[in-house]
Amino acid sequence: MPKTPYKIYLTEEEMPKNWYNLKAVMKELPTPFIHPGTLKPCTAEDLEPVFCKELVEQELNTTDKYIEIPEEIRDFYKMYRPSPLVRAYCLEKLLDTPAEIYYKFEGTNTSGSHKLNSAAAQVYYAKKQGIASLTTETGAGQWGTALSMACAYYNIPLNIFMVKVSTEQKPYRKAVMETYGAKVTPSPSDTTEVGRKILAENPGTGGSLGCAISEAMEVSMKTPNCRYVLGSVLDHVLLHQSIIGEEVKIACDKYDINPDIIIGCAGGGSNLGGLIAPFMGDKIEGKNNIEFIAVEPASCPSLTRGRYALDFGDTGKTTPLMMMYTLGSGFMPSPNHAGGLRYHGMSPIISKLYHDGYITARSVEQTKVFDAATMFARCEGILPAPESSHALKVAIDEAIKCKETGEKKTILFGLTGTGYFDLSAYMSYNSGTMEDYIPTDEDLEKGFATLPKVQL
Ligand SMILES: Cc1ncc(COP(=O)(O)O)c(C=O)c1O
Numbered sequence: 001m002p003k004t005p006y007k008i009y010l011t012e013e014e015m016p017k018n019w020y021n022l023k024a025v026m027k028e029l030p031t032p033f034i035h036p037g038t039l040k041p042c043t044a045e046d047l048e049p050v051f052c053k054e055l056v057e058q059e060l061n062t063t064d065k066y067i068e069i070p071e072e073i074r075d076f077y078k079m080y081r082p083s084p085l086v087r088a089y090c091l092e093k094l095l096d097t098p099a100e101i102y103y104k105f106e107g108t109n110t111s112g113s114h115k116l117n118s119a120a121a122q123v124y125y126a127k128k129q130g131i132a133s134l135t136t137e138t139g140a141g142q143w144g145t146a147l148s149m150a151c152a153y154y155n156i157p158l159n160i161f162m163v164k165v166s167t168e169q170k171p172y173r174k175a176v177m178e179t180y181g182a183k184v185t186p187s188p189s190d191t192t193e194v195g196r197k198i199l200a201e202n203p204g205t206g207g208s209l210g211c212a213i214s215e216a217m218e219v220s221m222k223t224p225n226c227r228y229v230l231g232s233v234l235d236h237v238l239l240h241q242s243i244i245g246e247e248v249k250i251a252c253d254k255y256d257i258n259p260d261i262i263i264g265c266a267g268g269g270s271n272l273g274g275l276i277a278p279f280m281g282d283k284i285e286g287k288n289n290i291e292f293i294a295v296e297p298a299s300c301p302s303l304t305r306g307r308y309a310l311d312f313g314d315t316g317k318t319t320p321l322m323m324m325y326t327l328g329s330g331f332m333p334s335p336n337h338a339g340g341l342r343y344h345g346m347s348p349i350i351s352k353l354y355h356d357g358y359i360t361a362r363s364v365e366q367t368k369v370f371d372a373a374t375m376f377a378r379c380e381g382i383l384p385a386p387e388s389s390h391a392l393k394v395a396i397d398e399a400i401k402c403k404e405t406g407e408k409k410t411i412l413f414g415l416t417g418t419g420y421f422d423l424s425a426y427m428s429y430n431s432g433t434m435e436d437y438i439p440t441d442e443d444l445e446k447g448f449a450t451l452p453k454v455q456l
Contacts, residue, residue, distance in 0.1 A: 272294055
């Protein structure tokens with residue numbers, strides 16, 4: 001076997017032609033969405049006023065392991081995929097570890113993250129269905145940027161509610177989205193009923209993904225022929241992100257790389273779900289014994305300190321109920337610099353896998369995350385996104401453990417994006433003013449108190 005190259009690029013022909021539907025392999029399925037009125041599982045008819053038809057079909061598909069990626073989407077993907085699988089030789093050397101470290105780098109497109117994988121698909125289906133406009137939320141701004149790129153390509157107007165604190169931290173993100181033609185409103189705003197209500201109850205709030213989702217959903221419901229699109233959490237988003245894991249799998253098979261540990265940061269769970277999909281499928285089928293680790297911020301610890309419960313996906317309590325690890329839809333995360341990880345809940349698929357013991361989880365403090373990010377930037381050259389650096393931090397921890405034990409493990413993590421728009425965070429870290437926020441048990445209780453009291 002030749003020495004593993006620094007970067008493994010697949011050819012366009014080698015790019016996967018199907019997405020990987022983990023639900024078709026899972027031994028036990030996640031609880032379906034529950035209609036908050038009837039407390040019955042949501043049907044396609046319940047979901048179609050909000051989401052495009054084909055996305056609803058994908059959301060409800062529990063039988064097809066492979067779902068074909070339409071050629072038009074594959075052509076879109078070719079603008080920036082396949083993405084490289086990189087052997088972090090420089091990091092390994094710096095850490096003086098016997099471990100092999102690999103990262104799948106999803107930051108090679110203008111949105112700077114993996115989010116474009118689902119944006120390309122969701123806008124394609126909207127266009128095919130003749131939808132006139134789309135609404136969405138964005139936290140860190142990567143999803144909004146990705147979606148505005150896809151909407152510009154397919155020529156569909158887009159209305160984005162951006163978490164207010166992120167709008168302030170990242171004015172240039174807003175400028176990029178506007179350049180691609182999107183309308184960007186800081187959330188909570190006074191332009192929607194739910195936004196006005198949230199503002200009245202939490203004056204001065206910096207917002208959260210949960211608030212922005214409520215506002216975007218309200219606009220989609222009130223605007224004719226408009227649909228809402230979500231950048232994470234939902235099963236169909238994880239499905240689209242499985243392109244990441246499938247490319248990794250092909251590259252690993254080609255170069256005989258056998259990961260012992262796969263690590264991903266977890267906000268709503270989409271990159272993690274996508275990265276692990278085919279490997280998790282193999283694990284469920286008894287073909288590997290990989291350790292999967294989800295990494296979340298200590299400031300918003302839905303897996304490590306949350307409850308497995310039925311909850312709303314948004315602060316305004318307008319979505320169906322989802323069975324997930326959650327801090328309660330009323331939980332307002334304290335400000336941190338990983339805006340894309342500030343979500344009260346977790347993907348139902350990831351939650352179920354975690355609940356059933358297939359995934360473990362860790363939470364990390366942001367100053368430690370930035371220690372790792374800075375180390376990585378200096379030796380590997382890429383300026384990582386704060387979100388991605390959560391996974392990086394745990395990859396480094398594991399590589400250091402290998403140094404201590406002498407084990408030669410193969411560690412793979414998802415480097416989901418770049419941090420060029422996160423320079424205010426890097427400035428705060430560099431000047432020593434960055435703080436770690438960890439909610440107290442009392443803070444968490446306030447969020448849990450907002451959980452709906454339902455019994456199925
Ligand atoms: C770079 C990056 N990584 C990770 C995430 C987390 O999202 P998810 O858990 O859905 O992958 C985000 C979300 O905005 C992001 O921008």
